[in-house]
Amino acid sequence: xxxxxxxxxxxxxxxxxxxxxxxxxxxxxxxxxxxxxxxxxxxxxxxxxxxxxxxxxxxxxxxxxxxxxxxxxxxxxxxxxxxxxxxxxxxxxxxxxxxxxxxxxxxxxxxxxxxxxxxxxxxxxxxxxxxxxxxxxxxxxxxxxxxxxxxxxxxxxxxxxxxxxxxxxxxxxxxxxxxxxxxxxxxxxxxxxxxxxxxxxxxxxxxxxxxxxxx
Numbered sequence: 001x002x003x004x005x006x007x008x009x010x011x012x013x014x015x016x017x018x019x020x021x022x023x024x025x026x027x028x029x030x031x032x033x034x035x036x037x038x039x040x041x042x043x044x045x046x047x048x049x050x051x052x053x054x055x056x057x058x059x060x061x062x063x064x065x066x067x068x069x070x071x072x073x074x075x076x077x078x079x080x081x082x083x084x085x086x087x088x089x090x091x092x093x094x095x096x097x098x099x100x101x102x103x104x105x106x107x108x109x110x111x112x113x114x115x116x117x118x119x120x121x122x123x124x125x126x127x128x129x130x131x132x133x134x135x136x137x138x139x140x141x142x143x144x145x146x147x148x149x150x151x152x153x154x155x156x157x158x159x160x161x162x163x164x165x166x167x168x169x170x171x172x173x174x175x176x177x178x179x180x181x182x183x184x185x186x187x188x189x190x191x192x193x194x195x196x197x198x199x200x201x202x203x204x205x206x207x208x209x210x211x212x213x214x215x
Contacts, residue, residue, distance in 0.1 A: 008188035015186050019174060019193045026170035027197060029088050029163065030156035033095025038149050040100045045107035046133050051114065062108070069101030073159050078166040088169035095156050095163070106148050110141045150205045157201055161194055 047053060048061045077094030084090055114137050138145070164172025171190060178187040 004184070007184040010185065011189040011192055012183075012185035013189065015174070015189060016193070019171060019190050022164075022171040022174055023161075023193050023197050025088055026160045026164075026172070027157055027201070029091040029095060029170055030153060030160040032092045033160070034099055034149065034153040034156050036092070036096035037099030037103050037152065038145075040096070041103040041107055042138075042145065044100065044104045045111055046137065048104065048108040049111040049137070051112055052129065052132065052137065065101045065104045067101075068097060069105065071098065073098035073156075074162060074166060077163045081166055086169075090166075091160060091163040091169045095160055098159075099152050099156060103148060103152050107141070107145060110144045110148075111137050114140045147209065150208060154198075154201060154205055157198060 044061065044065065048058050048065065050058050073094050075094075076097040077090055080090035080093040080097075084093065160170050160172075161175070162172045164170045164174070165176050171194060175187065175190050175194075178184070178190060
């Protein structure tokens with residue numbers, strides 16, 4: 001390890017513009033994938049909520065979501081590289097698939113925790129299933145939806161950094177290339193760029209939480 005670290009120092013600044021551009025692509029992949037996942041996860045999680053629907057609906061959906069999240073995002077990216085070709089689109093779709101399975105589970109567990117007495121009172125008033133979801137379940141879990149969506153985005157930035165290993169765009173392509181050609185000084189630059197972006201996103205995310213979520 002001392003020999004390896006010595007070969008990484010000092011970082012090579014020459015590939016910095018290319019690495020920053022590829023890291024921006026990585027962030028965009030993570031953002032697009034997370035946005036798609038949130039849009040899909042909320043309705044899927046509602047349909048998987050036992051307090052809203054019977055087992056004939058919730059059981060098959062939960063099994064499907066479990067199967068989706070069992071496959072890592074990098075494998076999903078590899079599948080989409082085969083189907084749609086190399087590039088960021090495969091990364092976006094791979095990130096969206098895994099995130100949908102993962103986020104849906106977190107959300108349907110939150111929806112299941114909504115006070116059932118409130119739901120029973122609404123059913124006595126015959127407000128309808130859509131009204132229950134719109135005016136009771138989603139508002140009760142709104143803070144959790146925001147919090148978990150931010151967490152999913154932070155996670156996907158880190159996960160998207162390695163999608164380039166399978167040709168799905170982003171900084172992972174350069175990390176793999178530098179490692180393969182033993183250019184450790186450029187590799188250390190890539191890792192520092194990744195670290196800087198992750199810390200910046202963590203900072204922005206914490207400010208968003210402080211602004212919109214209660215202590």
